[in-house]
Amino acid sequence: xxxxQLNQLKKVYxxxxxAIKGADVxxxxxxxxxxxxxxxCGKSTLLRMIAGxxxxxGGDLMIDGDRVNDLSPKDRDIAMVFQNYAxxxxxxxxxxxxxxxxxxxxxxxxxxxxxxxxxxxxxxxEYLERRPKEMSGxxxxxxxxxxxxxxxxxVFLFDEPLSNLDAKLRVQMRIEIKRLHQQLxxxxxxxxxxxxxxxxxxxxxxxxxxxxxxxxxxxMNLFNNPSNKFVAGFIGxxxxxxxxxxxxxxxxxxxxxxxxxxxxxxELQLREKLSPFVGKPVTFGFRPEYxxxxxxxxxxxxxxxxxxxxxVTEPIGSEAFNYFxxxxxxxxxYCFRSSSANQYQSGQKxxxxxxxxxxxxxxxxxxxxxx
Ligand code: ADP
Numbered sequence: 001x002x003x004x005q006l007n008q009l010k011k012v013y014x015x016x017x018x019a020i021k022g023a024d025v026x027x028x029x030x031x032x033x034x035x036x037x038x039x040x041c042g043k044s045t046l047l048r049m050i051a052g053x054x055x056x057x058g059g060d061l062m063i064d065g066d067r068v069n070d071l072s073p074k075d076r077d078i079a080m081v082f083q084n085y086a087x088x089x090x091x092x093x094x095x096x097x098x099x100x101x102x103x104x105x106x107x108x109x110x111x112x113x114x115x116x117x118x119x120x121x122x123x124x125x126e127y128l129e130r131r132p133k134e135m136s137g138x139x140x141x142x143x144x145x146x147x148x149x150x151x152x153x154x155v156f157l158f159d160e161p162l163s164n165l166d167a168k169l170r171v172q173m174r175i176e177i178k179r180l181h182q183q184l185x186x187x188x189x190x191x192x193x194x195x196x197x198x199x200x201x202x203x204x205x206x207x208x209x210x211x212x213x214x215x216x217x218x219x220m221n222l223f224n225n226p227s228n229k230f231v232a233g234f235i236g237x238x239x240x241x242x243x244x245x246x247x248x249x250x251x252x253x254x255x256x257x258x259x260x261x262x263x264x265x266x267e268l269q270l271r272e273k274l275s276p277f278v279g280k281p282v283t284f285g286f287r288p289e290y291x292x293x294x295x296x297x298x299x300x301x302x303x304x305x306x307x308x309x310x311x312v313t314e315p316i317g318s319e320a321f322n323y324f325x326x327x328x329x330x331x332x333x334y335c336f337r338s339s340s341a342n343q344y345q346s347g348q349k350x351x352x353x354x355x356x357x358x359x360x361x362x363x364x365x366x367x368x369x370x371x
Contacts, residue, residue: 002064002077002154002187003029004050010058011045011211019045021211022059027189027204032181034202035191037234041208043191047157050189051080063154074104079148080157083164085140087132087147093119094128097146111150118149121180138169145180158190162197174201195235199223207231229367232285232360238321241334243284244364247277255284255361259327262304265356273371274361281364288321288337290358294351296342303353308336310344324350 004027011020019042027033035043048054050061052073061069068076079100087096094115101111119125122142132140141161148156158177162170178201181188192198198205199219207214207222207230215227219235226232232240245257253264253271264270274282292298294305308324311333322336322344336352344350361370 003027003062004155004187004189005062006046006050006059007062008059009046009049009056009061011042011049011054012057019211020049023206023208023213025206025213025216027187029187030185032178032188032190032201032203034198034205035189035208036193036195036198036202036205037208037214039193042211043193043208044159045211046208047080047159047189047191050155051078051157052076053080077154078157079151079153079155080159081141081144081148081161083160085132085144085164087140087143089132092129092131093124093135093143093146096132096143097150100147100151114150114152115146118146121149121183122146122176137165138173141165141173142176145177149180149184154187156186156188158188160191160193162192163194170197177201196237199235205235207234209234225369226360227369229283229285229362229369232362232369236287238288238335238337240285240287240360242362243286243326243332243334245282245284246364247274247280247282249275249278253278255282257284257326258329260306260329262306265302265304265359267302267356268371270356270359270361270371277363277370282370283362283364283367285360285362286354286358288335290354291336291338291352292354293338293342294353297339300353300355302356304356304359305351305353308334308350308352310336310346310348310350312346313344315340315343320344 006023006025009020009023012018035046037043045054049056056069060067097115098111119128124142124146162173174197202219205219205222206216209230215222215231222231222235243257245255248254248256253275254261255264264274310322310324312323314321318340320338320340322338323333324336325333363370
């Protein structure tokens with residue numbers, strides 16, 4: 001098995017398009033690492049550089065301590081699963097899965113044994129003589145995974161493998177790939193633009209934006225301790241609410257944004273961290289799930305409180321997403337996630353609180369997290 005290290009890895013395409021601006025990431029043996037970010041952030045480029053399908057413009061790519069920048073894809077002992085499956089239509093499932101091994105001149109008996117084992121693993125045994133067009137999208141994706149499995153590579157790469165599947169099948173395949181990882185104990189690198197896929201699958205997540213690694217962390221650390229506003233807004237659904245304002249020093253240190261104003265609590269070194277920002281733009285971030293209704297819900301000891309007006313309520317079963325605005329700021333909509341036991345009406349005024357542990361602040365200029 002394998003450790004993969006990216007040291008200041010860079011990619012510059014023709015016409016000086018800088019797709020990756022120097023990525024430093026360590027992927028440990030047996031780890032499931034997800035590369036996530038919006039379209040165009042460079043995640044496929046990064047994966048293709050690891051696979052050897054894209055030339056590396058700078059930095060070092062190390063596999064198990066060896067620099068492999070100049071090794072051809074076939075010599076890297078890596079197998080990749082593509083979004084569009086990339087199956088040969090005229091070949092049967094067996095032939096598709098066997099193809100890579102045949103090219104590498106494996107003995108027939110060994111090929112048969114490996115394909116049958118992988119087919120058993122993926123529930124494809126009874127489909128081995130079918131052709132791809134006689135199979136569903138989910139089955140085709142399994143064949144594509146099977147083709148990677150039979151190679152028994154050091155590292156598995158997945159490039160948005162589930163994006164062509166419908167929502168239900170996507171959840172099912174997500175669980176299957178996770179189980180595959182647990183059983184194989186292999187190093188896997190997985191690309192997706194879907195933050196929920198990233199959160200549910202990754203041991204470790206690499207968040208990318210504009211070719212720059214924003215944060216490398218566990219799913220829960222990304223959620224609780226985002227290093228900047230981009231990560232805070234990208235991870236979590238519905239997204240974190242952001243309110244742009246300033247820090248002011250009157251009788252007390254305050255955050256002020258239009259009609260919203262609250263004193264900065266003395267706890268958690270919040271005043272210490274925010275006082276250098278007096279007079280400067282600061283973004284206050286608060287997650288929809290951390291607001292609570294002061295009149296009906298369990299109170300927390302130390303909270304910051306605000307008055308909101310509900311605009312629209314979306315019940316989704318056990319809970320509801322309530323969209324609201326602050327007084328005089330009708331053009332900005334925020335989200336409050338409540339238990340469906342609280343049924344709000346459009347126009348209703350609610351006093352909400354937030355546990356001070358849940359307050360997040362970002363530098364209005366650099367977007368770096370302050371507190
Ligand atoms: P993602 O996978 O996150 O959507 P990509 O890695 O495909 O992003 O692309 C990253 C950036 O590199 C984008 O700006 C894209 O337009 C650019 N890019 C990708 N492939 C090429 C190419 N072959 N030539 C020039 N620019 C490219």
